[in-house]
Amino acid sequence: MQRKIRFSAVAVVxxxxxxxxxxxxxxxxxxxxxxxxxAKKVADLEGIELVGGWHLTSRNAREVVKKVEDFxxxxxxxxxxxxxxxxxxxxxxxxxxxxxxxxxxxxVKRAMDLARETGCNIVAPWFGQDGYDYSFxxxxxxxWDLITEGLVECADHLPDVKIAVEYKIKEPxxxxxxxxxxxxxxLTKEVGRDNVGVxxxxxxxxxxxxxxxxxxxxxKRFGNKLFHLHLNDNYRLWDDDMIPASVxxxxxxxxxxxxxxxxxxxxxxxxxxxxxxxxQRAATEGIEWIxxxxxxxxxxxxxxxxxxxxxxxxxxxxxxxxxALTENL
Numbered sequence: 001m002q003r004k005i006r007f008s009a010v011a012v013v014x015x016x017x018x019x020x021x022x023x024x025x026x027x028x029x030x031x032x033x034x035x036x037x038x039a040k041k042v043a044d045l046e047g048i049e050l051v052g053g054w055h056l057t058s059r060n061a062r063e064v065v066k067k068v069e070d071f072x073x074x075x076x077x078x079x080x081x082x083x084x085x086x087x088x089x090x091x092x093x094x095x096x097x098x099x100x101x102x103x104x105x106x107x108v109k110r111a112m113d114l115a116r117e118t119g120c121n122i123v124a125p126w127f128g129q130d131g132y133d134y135s136f137x138x139x140x141x142x143x144w145d146l147i148t149e150g151l152v153e154c155a156d157h158l159p160d161v162k163i164a165v166e167y168k169i170k171e172p173x174x175x176x177x178x179x180x181x182x183x184x185x186x187l188t189k190e191v192g193r194d195n196v197g198v199x200x201x202x203x204x205x206x207x208x209x210x211x212x213x214x215x216x217x218x219x220k221r222f223g224n225k226l227f228h229l230h231l232n233d234n235y236r237l238w239d240d241d242m243i244p245a246s247v248x249x250x251x252x253x254x255x256x257x258x259x260x261x262x263x264x265x266x267x268x269x270x271x272x273x274x275x276x277x278x279x280q281r282a283a284t285e286g287i288e289w290i291x292x293x294x295x296x297x298x299x300x301x302x303x304x305x306x307x308x309x310x311x312x313x314x315x316x317x318x319x320x321x322x323x324a325l326t327e328n329l
Contacts, residue, residue, distance in 0.1 A: 047076025
């Protein structure tokens, strides 16, 4: 089967990744140029996701975009920074402080302006600080009202630019309001704008004990709302941001099948944090995994897979996968 897969990566993949234990990062700091130098060496990588506030400011935006293009890459998505500054500590779109809420909305609008200017035409906000940590801390209804109203304002700002909301069950808050595929679908329905959809971060889906393939199917069923995809992996307990398919190989295979089946044509974007690994090699390995799994899907054949699904027999499904994975060993 012929398919065009556009691979992208968040720029931080090629930087020095830090955690709360090693705040300075596990490798020497790299300039943006050094990060792009690594990125351009990754075969089949076409796009770079940029984070507002990290890589982009109102003063350097055009310069940074030009640097990406000078390395033979293109800006794939712009991520508004709504989680890593102390000002967002009590929320962004759902903050009690009206000024903070407006700052967050303006941050998304600025990202949308740049997305239109660069031609990528998509932004991916993540409301990581919009949530709560304790009982009796949140007004749940009001919080949802504020997030919905803020998204409507952003959507109407530039209707031709897509807003792909990323969801996550927890972290940095112990409970994030927009935490599951069901909740984010409800949000898009409530907002009611064609340019508002979803970023499926497969690690976030795993952490929320979702089946990634089912999440794709639901996003298709309820409005064709899958706008963007972040690829990584974890052990479900935490958002480890590991190389995709390194843990949940079979589930990743099913995910790719359903992305094909539902006609997803957006970016396949790596959102991994190679703390102790070389970013260039980790990104290369992630892309190779995706390509290899698609080859397995093609080797089995769409008709055989559909037959097994229609039968609903787990042993038949197991045998089909086992033979495809072990043939010629």
